[in-house]
Amino acid sequence: MKMLLTAAAASLMLAGVATAEPSGTFRQAHELGFGAQSSLDPISKGRVFQITEKIMNRLVRPGLDGKPQADLATSWDANEDATVWTFELRDGVTFHDGSTFEAADVVYSLNRVLDPDSDSPARSAVKMITSVEALDDMTVQISLNTPFADMPLQLMDYRLRMLNEGSGDDIATSGNGTGPFMVESFDAEGTTVLVANPDYWEGAPGVARMEVIGIADGQARLQALLGGQIDMERGITAQQQVMLTSSNKFDVQVIPTGNWRGLVFRTDVEPFSDPRVRKAVRMVADRDELVKLVLGGQGVVACDAPVEPNDQYRADIACPQDIEGAKALLAEAGYADGIDVDVHVSTLESTWPTLAVAYQEQAAAAGIRVNVVQMPTDGYWSEVWMKKDVAATRWNERPADQALHEIYLSTARWNESYFKDESFDAMLASARRELDFDSRNAIYQSAQEYLWENGGTLIPYTVTKLIGVSSRVNNLDAVKNDAVRWHMITVD
Amino acid sequence: MLRMLLRRMALGAITVAIVSIIIFSGVELLPGDACTAFLEREAKGKLLENCREAQGLNRGPFERYFDWAASAIRGDFGVSANGQKSIAELVGNRLKNSLLLASSSLALGVPLAILLGVITGLWRDRPIDLTLSTIAIFAMTIPEFVSATVLILLFSVWLGWLPGIVLTPAHAPAVEFFPEIILPVIVLTMVMTAHILRMVRSSVIEVMAGDYVQMATLKGVPYWRIVFRHALPNALLPAINVVALTVAWLLGGVVVIEVVFNYPGLGRMIIDSISDRDLPVVQAIALIVATVYVGVNLSADLLTMFANPRLRTLYMRQK
Numbered sequence: 119m120k121m122l123l124t125a126a127a128a129s130l131m132l133a134g135v136a137t138a139e140p141s142g143t144f145r146q147a148h149e150l151g152f153g154a155q156s157s158l159d160p161i162s163k164g165r166v167f168q169i170t171e172k173i174m175n176r177l178v179r180p181g182l183d184g185k186p187q188a189d190l191a192t193s194w195d196a197n198e199d200a201t202v203w204t205f206e207l208r209d210g211v212t213f214h215d216g217s218t219f220e221a222a223d224v225v226y227s228l229n230r231v232l233d234p235d236s237d238s239p240a241r242s243a244v245k246m247i248t249s250v251e252a253l254d255d256m257t258v259q260i261s262l263n264t265p266f267a268d269m270p271l272q273l274m275d276y277r278l279r280m281l282n283e284g285s286g287d288d289i290a291t292s293g294n295g296t297g298p299f300m301v302e303s304f305d306a307e308g309t310t311v312l313v314a315n316p317d318y319w320e321g322a323p324g325v326a327r328m329e330v331i332g333i334a335d336g337q338a339r340l341q342a343l344l345g346g347q348i349d350m351e352r353g354i355t356a357q358q359q360v361m362l363t364s365s366n367k368f369d370v371q372v373i374p375t376g377n378w379r380g381l382v383f384r385t386d387v388e389p390f391s392d393p394r395v396r397k398a399v400r401m402v403a404d405r406d407e408l409v410k411l412v413l414g415g416q417g418v419v420a421c422d423a424p425v426e427p428n429d430q431y432r433a434d435i436a437c438p439q440d441i442e443g444a445k446a447l448l449a450e451a452g453y454a455d456g457i458d459v460d461v462h463v464s465t466l467e468s469t470w471p472t473l474a475v476a477y478q479e480q481a482a483a484a485g486i487r488v489n490v491v492q493m494p495t496d497g498y499w500s501e502v503w504m505k506k507d508v509a510a511t512r513w514n515e516r517p518a519d520q521a522l523h524e525i526y527l528s529t530a531r532w533n534e535s536y537f538k539d540e541s542f543d544a545m546l547a548s549a550r551r552e553l554d555f556d557s558r559n560a561i562y563q564s565a566q567e568y569l570w571e572n573g574g575t576l577i578p579y580t581v582t583k584l585i586g587v588s589s590r591v592n593n594l595d596a597v598k599n600d601a602v603r604w605h606m607i608t609v610d
Numbered sequence: 611m612l613r614m615l616l617r618r619m620a621l622g623a624i625t626v627a628i629v630s631i632i633i634f635s636g637v638e639l640l641p642g643d644a645c646t647a648f649l650e651r652e653a654k655g656k657l658l659e660n661c662r663e664a665q666g667l668n669r670g671p672f673e674r675y676f677d678w679a680a681s682a683i684r685g686d687f688g689v690s691a692n693g694q695k696s697i698a699e700l701v702g703n704r705l706k707n708s709l710l711l712a713s714s715s716l717a718l719g720v721p722l723a724i725l726l727g728v729i730t731g732l733w734r735d736r737p738i739d740l741t742l743s744t745i746a747i748f749a750m751t752i753p754e755f756v757s758a759t760v761l762i763l764l765f766s767v768w769l770g771w772l773p774g775i776v777l778t779p780a781h782a783p784a785v786e787f788f789p790e791i792i793l794p795v796i797v798l799t800m801v802m803t804a805h806i807l808r809m810v811r812s813s814v815i816e817v818m819a820g821d822y823v824q825m826a827t828l829k830g831v832p833y834w835r836i837v838f839r840h841a842l843p844n845a846l847l848p849a850i851n852v853v854a855l856t857v858a859w860l861l862g863g864v865v866v867i868e869v870v871f872n873y874p875g876l877g878r879m880i881i882d883s884i885s886d887r888d889l890p891v892v893q894a895i896a897l898i899v900a901t902v903y904v905g906v907n908l909s910a911d912l913l914t915m916f917a918n919p920r921l922r923t924l925y926m927r928q929k
Binding site for chain 1: 640641642646647648649650651652653654655656657660690695700759762766767770773774775777778779780781782869870871872874878882883885886888891
């Protein structure tokens with residue numbers, strides 16, 4: 119370990135001191151989730167984020183600690199009630215096509231996301247914006263329809279990339295951004311080639327070339343990593359981790375994320391319309407056991423709150439398995455003989471069936487008779503999720519405020535549990551208005567506790583991501599890919 | 611003779627048309643459409659409307675089928691879902707790659723299978739036959755994905771001699787697939803050789819026990835002359851049909867092999883396009899595969915007919 123640290127320190131120093139020319143090729147795969155509809159437009163559903171994250175910048179990005187850090191905006195300020203935000207922009211940044219980055223580009227990029235006609239999936243992240251104005255070439259003012267103390271957090275969204283004014287029509291194939299790498303050729307189903315941007319504002323990248331290769335099959339991606347055809351695979355399993363760590367040709371990064379899997383009980387149908395039943399079906403879960411059984415230990419226990427372990431607003435809730443408590447709640451609600459539940463899963467997410475079967479076993483002790491129903495992968499989101507009374511779900515992490523607003527607010531677009539609760543809505547609204555961090559923190563925490571008492575979604579854990587990396591790769595930040603500084607890495 | 615050929619071709623065309631209708635209805639019956647498949651949980655409101663508008667999914671299934679059929683007859687297969695590339699070009703590249711994989715495997719597998727089949731047939735029940743036949747049974751029964759994974763592990767991960775999976779893009783010229791294509795070709799050859807070998811072996815055994823071979827032996831014709839002049843031409847006839855089926859199988863997309871090796875052929879494309887509900891692509895591939903099956907079977911029948919004097923005269927007499 120000590121040696122490893124010294125080596126890492128030495129290579130960091132090298133990177134700091136030497137102004138070496140970019141050299142070598144870094145290769146990774148993407149899972150080709152969108153086939154022919156794959157796109158370089160960061161706000162299209164088909165965006166290949168493994169590419170956009172390397173060719174475009176945001177106004178604000180997550181630092182290595184996850185907190186907002188300057189990207190294309192150098193500083194920001196809010197008015198007294200946090201309804202109007204002013205961002206100072208970075209000077210001397212150019213797009214890959216040579217044009218200069220300025221305020222008009224920010225106005226254009228954000229308005230493009232907000233356009234109700236194109237209805238981008240990214241829109242719900244910044245729906246509170248009412249107008250974006252350029253005060254001068256290097257200053258942008260963003261007005262909101264609500265006080266919102268954490269606006270910079272929202273602008274860290276991985277889709278909110280800055281584009282050149284008017285480039286929307288061909289951005290899907292051109293990928294013209296300000297990032298450390300430039301698109302040489304885009305071929306989602308084959309190999310997309312990126313080359314180093316020598317004029318990148320943070321300094322020239324360490325590698326000369328990046329290849330992002332579309333490989334749909336997970337097993338094939340692993341074979342490619344093992345055979346040295348790609349250098350990194352984000353999202354390997356716990357079993358594969360054992361195999362990789364036993365070889366000196368690979369390193370494995372272990373990164374806790376806020377991505378979660380769970381079971382949704384619709385709160386608008388019997389018997390889950392009774393909050394006591396909802397709590398009972400969640401109390402029976404032995405979450406430590408589920409992390410071991412389903413994830414091979416690579417997860418962090420969650421108590422039905424959709425907030426990642428490292429989020430500043432994460433509530434510290436204890437949720438041990440409580441069979442007696444669940445039985446009592448069920449009896450109180452009039453189900454002394456227990457209930458029958460059909461849990462719908464599919465192999466769309468490989469861990470769902472295991473989760474459902476493990477839960478079945480645990481719930482049986484409290485008289486909750488779970489019947490696991492396997493549904494086809496095809497059409498799961500359109501035919502099963504939000505249609506069946508109980509179904510498996512999964513979400514990628516987002517800031518606490520966004521997760522609570524997008525999934526649990528009465529009017530939320532993706533209110534998968536049909537959770538409609540006025541006092542909860544009021545809590546979220548007051549949190550946004552609260553400018554004092556501690557008071558705001560207290561409200562977000564009580565919102566999460568409220569969900570633990572009343573919610574319809576069982577979130578047993580957040581998933582820890584395992585990243586297999588070839589040992590020829592240096593300086594790859596051991597953080598979520600959203601925060602990785604891609605220009606830093608080098609290859610031997 | 612000519613009439614027979616024309617009749618078979620007309621029947622073939624009808625078969626292909628029926629296949630296209632069945633495939634279209636099949637994909638229509640699956641839950642969801644191209645837009646819900648693409649947008650997943652975001653398939654709502656304006657976004658869904660925009661997508662359906664852009665892909666022309668607002669029209670009824672009949673209208674869409676006939677529109678497609680009318681353009682397909684003119685040779686226009688439409689453009690891909692993102693509107694960027696023509697489907698004819700996309701599918702064409704994949705077809706070329708499938709042809710490359712198929713022809714490499716055939717070039718290696720067919721002569722090998724016939725050679726081994728003849729050897730095992732002539733030396734029936736001897737050690738060489740027992741060894742080869744046992745190996746063949748293993749090669750036939752081990753699923754392709756198992757032998758593929760084992761080969762990758764051996765040659766790519768442990769020995770590091772060959773690349774494990776194919777990373778060459780679909781549109782690359784054929785030569786660039788070397789050496790990545792070696793492992794998939796070996797796996798296909800294993801399966802294919804085993805099947806043909808067993809067919810040839812039993813046919814050689816049967817022919818060698820035939821009356822005319824006995825007669826020739828009694829007349830004192832040298833053994834190798836009997837084998838090459840009298841036995842083999844007859845013994846190899848049944849093999850033509852097995853080879854034809856193998857060709858169709860290879861071109862129809864060896865889906866498992868293509869997925870395991872990430873090979874950009876028709877098989878992987880058909881899987882992807884079905885899960886994307888990308889009907890124009892599914893249809894184009896179905897047409898190709900159906901045409902290949904019909905065409906290959908027709909040629910196999912013709913070949914058998916020309917190679918077999920009895921069948922030849924039978925058809926000639928009927929005109």
